[in-house]
Amino acid sequence: MNHDSYDDDYIRGILNGVKSIAMVGASPVNVRPSYFAFKYLAQRGYDMIPVNPGHVGKSLLGKPFVASLRDIDRPVDMVDIFRNSSNIMPAVDEALKMTPLPKVIWMQLGARDDAAAEKAEAAGMKVVMNRCPKIEYGRLSSEISWMGVNSRTLSSKRAPMPTQGMRLSLGRTSLSGGATAAADRAAKNRTDPS
Amino acid sequence: MTDRDPGFSTLAVHAGAQPDPTTGARATPIYQTTSYVFNDADHAASLFGLQSFGNIYTRIGNPTQAVLEERVAALEGGTAALATASGHAAQVVVFQMLLKPGDEFIAARKLYGGSINQFTHAFKSFGWNVAWADPDDLDSFERAVTPRTKAIFIESIANPGGTITDIEAIAAVARKAGVPLIVDNTLATPYLIRPIDHGADIVVHSLTKFLGGHGNSLGGIIVDAGTFDWSKDNKYPMLSQPRPEYHGIKIQETFGNFAFAIACRVLGLRDLGPAISPFNSFLILTGIETLPLRMQKHCENAKAIAEWLVAHPAVAAVNYAGLSGDKYNNLARKYAPRGAGAVFTFSLKGGYDAGVELVSRLKLFSHLANIGDTRSLVIHPASTTHSQLDDAAKIKSGAAPDLVRLSIGIEDKEDLIADLDQALRPGS
Numbered sequence: 098m099n100h101d102s103y104d105d106d107y108i109r110g111i112l113n114g115v116k117s118i119a120m121v122g123a124s125p126v127n128v129r130p131s132y133f134a135f136k137y138l139a140q141r142g143y144d145m146i147p148v149n150p151g152h153v154g155k156s157l158l159g160k161p162f163v164a165s166l167r168d169i170d171r172p173v174d175m176v177d178i179f180r181n182s183s184n185i186m187p188a189v190d191e192a193l194k195m196t197p198l199p200k201v202i203w204m205q206l207g208a209r210d211d212a213a214a215e216k217a218e219a220a221g222m223k224v225v226m227n228r229c230p231k232i233e234y235g236r237l238s239s240e241i242s243w244m245g246v247n248s249r250t251l252s253s254k255r256a257p258m259p260t261q262g263m264r265l266s267l268g269r270t271s272l273s274g275g276a277t278a279a280a281d282r283a284a285k286n287r288t289d290p291s
Numbered sequence: 292m293t294d295r296d297p298g299f300s301t302l303a304v305h306a307g308a309q310p311d312p313t314t315g316a317r318a319t320p321i322y323q324t325t326s327y328v329f330n331d332a333d334h335a336a337s338l339f340g341l342q343s344f345g346n347i348y349t350r351i352g353n354p355t356q357a358v359l360e361e362r363v364a365a366l367e368g369g370t371a372a373l374a375t376a377s378g379h380a381a382q383v384v385v386f387q388m389l390l391k392p393g394d395e396f397i398a399a400r401k402l403y404g405g406s407i408n409q410f411t412h413a414f415k416s417f418g419w420n421v422a423w424a425d426p427d428d429l430d431s432f433e434r435a436v437t438p439r440t441k442a443i444f445i446e447s448i449a450n451p452g453g454t455i456t457d458i459e460a461i462a463a464v465a466r467k468a469g470v471p472l473i474v475d476n477t478l479a480t481p482y483l484i485r486p487i488d489h490g491a492d493i494v495v496h497s498l499t500k501f502l503g504g505h506g507n508s509l510g511g512i513i514v515d516a517g518t519f520d521w522s523k524d525n526k527y528p529m530l531s532q533p534r535p536e537y538h539g540i541k542i543q544e545t546f547g548n549f550a551f552a553i554a555c556r557v558l559g560l561r562d563l564g565p566a567i568s569p570f571n572s573f574l575i576l577t578g579i580e581t582l583p584l585r586m587q588k589h590c591e592n593a594k595a596i597a598e599w600l601v602a603h604p605a606v607a608a609v610n611y612a613g614l615s616g617d618k619y620n621n622l623a624r625k626y627a628p629r630g631a632g633a634v635f636t637f638s639l640k641g642g643y644d645a646g647v648e649l650v651s652r653l654k655l656f657s658h659l660a661n662i663g664d665t666r667s668l669v670i671h672p673a674s675t676t677h678s679q680l681d682d683a684a685k686i687k688s689g690a691a692p693d694l695v696r697l698s699i700g701i702e703d704k705e706d707l708i709a710d711l712d713q714a715l716r717p718g719s
Contacts, residue, residue, distance in 0.1 A: 128538045130545045133342045206547045229547065240344050242307060244352065245360030245556065246371040246549050251297065251305045256312040270297075277370045279487045280517025280548040287520060 098218060100211065100226050101285050105250070105271035108233050111201050111223060115174035116144055118230075119166060119199075121188045122179030123147035125157050130206070131179040132157070134231040141234065146173065166191045175201035177230060178208065185210035189217050198222065203230060227284065247277060299366065299482060300583045307361030308576075321573045322354040341537055341545070341557060351561050355569040359576050363502070363512050364552075366481040366579075367494050370517030371552035373560060374510060374572060378477060378497025379409055380565030381511030384555050385473060385495060387563065388529050389441045392418025396442040396470075397435045399426045399456060400687050401449035404677035406475070407688060410444075425687070426456045432464045441526065442470050447486050448478035448612070448627070450662065451672045451696040452689030453635035455612045455622035462490025469526070471519045477501070478634050478662070482586040483627045492519040493551065500663025501633075503575040504585050510567050510575050513555050517548030530554050585665070585701055590630025592667075592707065593699040599708050600637050605645070605715045607693075611635035633699040634662050636672070636689065639715075646671055646695045652714035655706060662698035667707050672696050 118138060124131045125147075139145045139158055147157040150164040163169055166176065166188070176192045176199050178185055185204055192199055193216070202217040204210065206229040214224040235241030236248045239256065251270045297305070308319050327346040329335035337343040346352055356374050364372040375381045390396065398410055400423045410421040424431040426445060443465045445456045458474060465472035471492035476484060480501045486494050496502055498510035521530035521543045530550055533539035537557070543550040560566060590613070597611035612619035613631030623631040639645035649669075650658050656669040660676055670676065677690035685691060699707065 127340070127342075128533075128540045133545065136337070136342060207544070232547065235344050239309065242361050243344050243346060243354065243357050244371065245357050245364065245373055245552060247306075247361055247364035247369060249365070251301075252309050253305070255310040255315050258312050277368060277517055277548070279368055280370050283516075283518035283520075284548065 098214075098224065100209070100214060100224070102281050103225065103228070105237060107223075108225065108228070109237055111175070111203075111225065112230065112234055112237065115201055117146065117171065117173050118143050118175045118177050119146040119148050119169055119173045120177045120179060121148045121166070122205075123149050123157055123162070124179075125152055125155060125162075130229070134177070134179075134205075134229060137231040138234070166195055169195075172197050173199050175199055175203055177203045177205065179205045180208060182208050182210050186213045186216075189213040192222075193217070193220055201225070203228070205229060206232070249277065302362070302365045303482075303582050304580050306365035307358040319355055319358045319573065319576055321569050323569050324353075325349050341540060341553075349569065350564055350566045351556060353566075353569050353572065355576070356567055356572040359498075359510075359567075359572045359579075360512065362576065362579055363481075363496070363498075364514055366485075366582075367476070367514045368481075368485055368487045368516075369494065369514035369552075371549035372512050372514045373552050373555045374498070374512045374567045375560065376511065376565040376567050377509045378475075378495065378499060378511035379405060380563075381495045381497075381513045382406065382409060382475075383413075384559035384563060384565070385493060385513055386414065386419055386442070387417075388551070388554055388559055389471070389527060390417075390419045391528075393420075393439065394418075394441045395420045395422055395437060395439045396444060397422045397424050397432055397440060398443075399424060399445040399449065399461075401426055401452060401454055401456075401689050402444075402446055403450040403475070403477075404672065404680065404688065404690065407677075407684075408679055426454070426461070429457065429460045429464070432461055433467075436464070436468045440468055440470055442473055443468070444473045444475070446475040446478065447484045448632045448634070449689060450478055450634060451636055451676065451694070452610050453478070453612055453619075453632055454610070454689060455619045455626055455631065457622055458484075458486055458489040458491065458626065465492070466490070469523065478632050479627060480582060480586060482583050483590070483629055483632060487514070487516040487518070489626065492516050498575045499661070501586065501589070502579055502582060502663075504578040504582065504663060504665060505574070506661060506664035506666060508571040508574040508578075510571050513552065515549050515552035515555075517551075519551070521550060529558060534558070586630065586633075588701040589633035589699055592701065592704040593633040593635065593697075594630070595704045596697070596699055596707055596711070597635060597637075600711070603715060605639055605641065605717075607638045607640045609635070609637040610689075610694075611637075634696065636694040636696045638691070638693040639695070642693045643673075646693060647674075649695060649714050653710055654713070655702070655710040656697070662696075664698065665701050667700035667702060668698040670696050 152162040204226040360372040422435040474486035474491040494514040612623035672690035673692040
């Protein structure tokens with residue numbers, strides 16, 4: 098599995114397939130990226146579970162915080178890890194102990210741990226690293242185009258009516274990888290300076 | 292299905308545009324509106340807090356403008372773009388994002404005269420100091436680097452001389468200095484040169500020229516390559532530090548590889564105000580659909596006319612990088628294999644007076660201060676676009692007093708040559 102760039106179909110398949118997402122490192126502080134992403138994904142219909150031991154007893158947009166993945170009482174399709182690269186492995190180890198096993202491990206923009214990815218993939222999970230699910234959802238629905246962002250998709254079909262934000266569209270043709278070549282190369286050079 | 296990359300011409304027609312969800316309109320509608328209703332208070336708060344994608348007010352963004360932005364970002368191979376009222380406005384927004392009073396940037400000496408003025412005078416009053424370097428002497432860029440250097444600025448094809456800049460060599464200097472390389476790609480357009488492929492971190496354009504292409508609308512654009520790491524060394528606090536006006540959001544951390552474009556929008560454009568009009572966005576978008584066809588014709592005509600001028604007895608010299616034997620021909624072959632653009636200069640044996648005489652005798656070429664129109668244009672830079680420079684600076688910038696600048700249009704080249712021929716014929 099190449100984790101430097103992902104085919105849109107891979108990302109689209111994940112975002113279409115999962116229904117419940119546990120967000121490790123979710124913050125109740127409304128200027129943190131994890132808060133943005135949590136709220137955005139909740140508004141688009143995902144069953145969101147905030148995981149953060151520092152906020153047990155509180156809730157995030159009506160969803161009670163749990164201290165760890167172990168404390169979740171229902172099946173989770175995806176674990177979205179909002180932690181630094183150095184804190185990924187413990188979260189993946191915990192995810193591996195869940196039953197049923199989550200289908201997807203997603204590491205947030207800026208986070209990458211290839212060893213943890215390998216471990217999760219060996220257990221049959223799909224892995225996405227160094228991406229934001231909010232940005233990817235926005236890009237694949239073309240909603241992010243409202244901000245002048247290059248969605249790297251084309252379509253000659255009428256766009257869906259935006260309601261509470263755009264909905265994920267399957268009818269768009271993706272350019273290769275949905276990635277922007279120069280930006281991806283730069284990101285790779287940062288993680289692998291050789 | 293395997294993802295595949297469409298070609299440049301397909302992107303020029305389709306990127307960013309989609310049939311309108313409400314009406315099915317296939318052409319991009321002109322959203323001539325100042326503002327946009329919110330669903331509810333929470334939606335409004337989300338938009339203002341940068342938590343949702345969407346429209347608030349046309350000074351910050353507009354749906355017609357957004358299509359233009361995505362299209363140019365796609366053509367340049369960038370992650371995102373921000374359109375502005377003019378190319379000059381784009382430059383102000385870019386530098387305001389990067390520089391604080393007392394900071395410096397390095398700029399190539401060979402630049403559009405308007406940029407030289409902006410950098411020398413207007414920027415000075417903001418405390419942003421320009422250090423000039425010579426694109427013909429690459430070491431001069433390295434020598435100009437100081438601890439206060441925050442960016443390097445060049446033109447891919449320089450105005451007015453049509454000279455080609457060695458983008459990769461200067462990108463290497465920028466990388467070593469840990470600063471972004473900004474490339475003004477106005478004269479080349481992404482059809483001829485894609486600076487991001489050669490190491491540019493930010494690309495700016497005057498959309499007014501070849502991209503819009505019809506001489507009818509002002510516009511500018513900033514393209515984010517998504518390549519620069521703004522978080523390093525706290526050198527660019529606008530991007531790396533919490534923004535008090537957005538309750539402490541850090542722009543780079545939140546928006547990743549399109550953070551620069553977002554910062555230019557939600558800080559630069561919002562606060563400085565040079566928004567592009569929706570109608571201009573529409574006209575420029577329409578122009579971009581035919582960019583590949585126009586650039587082919589512009590370049591074909593320019594080469595034919597440059598070759599004709601070389602052979603003319605009244606002509607002293609022609610400076611066109613597309614001519615074999617030109618000083619910049621090797622760079623043109625490397626960076627712009629599809630053509631060396633359509634703006635170049637030449638000088639007459641009769642000097643300054645003969646140049647002035649030529650301009651007054653032309654019947655098809657229009658004498659005006661613009662380039663990149665469907666129409667062929669002529670100007671005498673030393674007395675107009677570069678008139679505020681002293682003689683030494685004129686020569687260094689490629690606008691010596693005896694030079695005439697042409698911007699070749701897409702008319703029939705035989706008619707353009709006939710016009711130049713009658714204007715150059717003595718005593719007729």
